[in-house]
Amino acid sequence: MATWVNRSRVCVGLAVVTPFAVTAALAPMRARVEMVDVALLLVVVVVAVAALGSRLAGYLAALSAGAWFNYFFIAPYQQFRIADRSGVQTFTLLMIVGAAVTELAVWGRRQQAAASREAGYLAGINAAAASGATGGGSRQELIKQVASNLVEALHLQTARYQSGVAGLGDPARLQRDGQIMWQHARWDVDHQGLPGDTDIELLVEHDGRLHGRYLLRAAPHTVVSLSERRVALTLADQVGAALG
Structure with a gap:
C-alpha cells in the first residue's frame, strides 16, 4: 500500500x-x-x-x-x-x-487487473482439480484450499465449510446460474452487491448427492461479477467431485 x-x-x-x-x-x-x-x-x-x-x-x-x-x-x-x-x-x-x-x-x-485475477482464479481451479484427480493431499486440505480461493475470488471476509447440511439457518444461496436467492426472492447482486447481513450458502454436490456447503460471509455491498460467481461454483464442483 x-x-x-x-x-x-x-x-x-x-x-x-x-x-x-x-x-x-x-x-x-x-x-x-x-x-x-x-x-x-x-x-x-x-x-x-x-x-x-x-x-x-x-x-x-x-x-x-x-x-x-x-x-x-x-x-x-x-x-x-x-x-x-x-x-x-x-x-x-x-x-x-x-x-x-x-x-x-x-x-x-x-x-489487465481483471485478466490477472482471472488467471489466479483459474490457477486455483486447476490446483483443486489436480488435487481431486490425483488424490494428492487430504480432503481437508482441499476443502481449506478452496475456502481460501473463494475468499479471494469473491472478495469475502470468511468462507467456512460445513459437511452434510444445506438450508440450515435460512441463508442466502448462490444458485447454479450464478444468481443469489434470499428470502424467496432474487437478490440484485449487480446493483446491491453481495448481501452482507447473512451467510451465503454455496452447495457442494456431485452426481446429485449433497456433500455439504460453504458458508460465505461478505462485507455489505461487496461487488462481484457474474464470472467471479461462476468461478466460485466451479471451485465448489471440484470439491464435490473429490468428495464423491
Whole structure:
C-alpha cells in the first residue's frame, strides 16, 4: 500500500512538471517547430503519465500540458491567454485528447487487473482439480484450499465449510446460474452487491448427492461479477467431485 501511495505521488509530480519541462525546452525553437508536433508530443507525455499513474495523474498531466502549451506556443507568448481562434481550437483538442487517452489508460489497467485475477482464479481451479484427480493431499486440505480461493475470488471476509447440511439457518444461496436467492426472492447482486447481513450458502454436490456447503460471509455491498460467481461454483464442483 505504501509503495502504491509513493508511486502515485511521483506520478502526480511528473504530471505537473513534465509538460512544463517539455514545452520550456522546445519554446526557443517555436519558430521552427509546428504547433501540432508539440501538441502530439505532449499527448505522448500524458499517455505515459496516465499509464504509470492514476486517473488523477492523467488529468493533471492533460491540464498541465494544455496550460504550458498555451503559455509557450500560443500567442501572446508567456501569458495564460489565447488571442486567436486557431489557438483556442488547438488548446481544446489537446485537452480533449489528453482526457481521452487518460480514460483509455485507466480502462487498460482495469482490464489487465481483471485478466490477472482471472488467471489466479483459474490457477486455483486447476490446483483443486489436480488435487481431486490425483488424490494428492487430504480432503481437508482441499476443502481449506478452496475456502481460501473463494475468499479471494469473491472478495469475502470468511468462507467456512460445513459437511452434510444445506438450508440450515435460512441463508442466502448462490444458485447454479450464478444468481443469489434470499428470502424467496432474487437478490440484485449487480446493483446491491453481495448481501452482507447473512451467510451465503454455496452447495457442494456431485452426481446429485449433497456433500455439504460453504458458508460465505461478505462485507455489505461487496461487488462481484457474474464470472467471479461462476468461478466460485466451479471451485465448489471440484470439491464435490473429490468428495464423491
